[in-house]
Amino acid sequence: MLEKETSQSFKDATFGHQPVMAQESFAALGVRPNGLYVDCTLGGGGHSRLILRHLGENGRLLALDLDPAAIEAAKTWGAHDPRLILRKADFRDLTELLAETGLGQVDGILVDLGVNSGQLLSSARGFSFQGDGPLDMRFDPERGQTAADILNSYGEKALADLFYRYGEERGARRLARAIVETRAKVPFSRTGELVALANKILGHKTRQRRINPATRVFLALRSEVNDEPGALARLLNAAWDNLKLGGRLVIISFHSMEDREVKNLFRKGPKDVPALWQGLWKKPHYPSEKELALNPRSRSARMRAGVKLKGSLT
Numbered sequence: 001m002l003e004k005e006t007s008q009s010f011k012d013a014t015f016g017h018q019p020v021m022a023q024e025s026f027a028a029l030g031v032r033p034n035g036l037y038v039d040c041t042l043g044g045g046g047h048s049r050l051i052l053r054h055l056g057e058n059g060r061l062l063a064l065d066l067d068p069a070a071i072e073a074a075k076t077w078g079a080h081d082p083r084l085i086l087r088k089a090d091f092r093d094l095t096e097l098l099a100e101t102g103l104g105q106v107d108g109i110l111v112d113l114g115v116n117s118g119q120l121l122s123s124a125r126g127f128s129f130q131g132d133g134p135l136d137m138r139f140d141p142e143r144g145q146t147a148a149d150i151l152n153s154y155g156e157k158a159l160a161d162l163f164y165r166y167g168e169e170r171g172a173r174r175l176a177r178a179i180v181e182t183r184a185k186v187p188f189s190r191t192g193e194l195v196a197l198a199n200k201i202l203g204h205k206t207r208q209r210r211i212n213p214a215t216r217v218f219l220a221l222r223s224e225v226n227d228e229p230g231a232l233a234r235l236l237n238a239a240w241d242n243l244k245l246g247g248r249l250v251i252i253s254f255h256s257m258e259d260r261e262v263k264n265l266f267r268k269g270p271k272d273v274p275a276l277w278q279g280l281w282k283k284p285h286y287p288s289e290k291e292l293a294l295n296p297r298s299r300s301a302r303m304r305a306g307v308k309l310k311g312s313l314t
Ligand SMILES: C[S@@+](CC[C@H](N)C(=O)[O-])C[C@H]1O[C@@H](n2cnc3c(N)ncnc32)[C@H](O)[C@@H]1O
Pocket: 017, 018, 019, 020, 040, 041, 042, 043, 044, 045, 046, 047, 048, 064, 065, 066, 067, 070, 089, 090, 091, 092, 112, 113, 114, 115, 116, 139, 231
């Protein structure tokens, strides 16, 4: 049904974002008509609308996004739906949000990490290395430090660490040194300046280096700007606290570092508690060939899902 919705107004309301692994994640969530669900990453609302289509009148969906544009867009199709609760919020605050909305423990939590197509295609947001724009990269453009703030203020070692840790970039030190030298003359403000420097220092896309060198650099900066690892760690704990027994957590990630966190969670369980999460599958699930052909942006996606089996040690 999702593929049929192709009108312009619909594309505007969803930023043209194609939900990744939509049917598979919906199935993994095990949506029941009267259940309570959270979509932690509303984006263009593809996953949320799929869930709503299967909820009865007593079912509820809390849908969050840090980006006010995502919430505004969802109001165009969801403002009058009493089953839908929209919040501009950080998923790391899930516990507080569920308490505030009075929903209590829920049956399922869906997380589809990363950026939505609207954010990526808008050069004004600075997420993409294609097309010039301000070095911003904040999911929430109303608060926090921008990518330019980080590039212009972090010390050389801190920059190198972040490119290495979050971007797995082998040329992290060389790039950090060049950033510090460049900004001593003119501070960074545009994405194009960073792309040009990354190409100069790390080399252009080649047969050996099949991705543009700016890819990892942008990924690392975006992770730092939004503290993505910190947000995910908090969410994984909150998911445990806020799921009912038998409740499910489904996570789609695009980054090996994030996938490792999720894999470890389902293997070891929350800190200091025996393994009470049960992963639905041993290995992650990937988009089908058909989806990859229809939506190339899904190519690095992987999905894991787990069930909460016991609530305490006693
Ligand atoms: C890949 S998109 C989600 C797409 C969505 N599932 C769909 O079908 O359209 C990820 C979304 O998560 C949001 N986001 C990222 N980190 C967040 C956080 N810590 N809290 C809330 N939203 C976040 C981004 O603003 C973005 O809109």
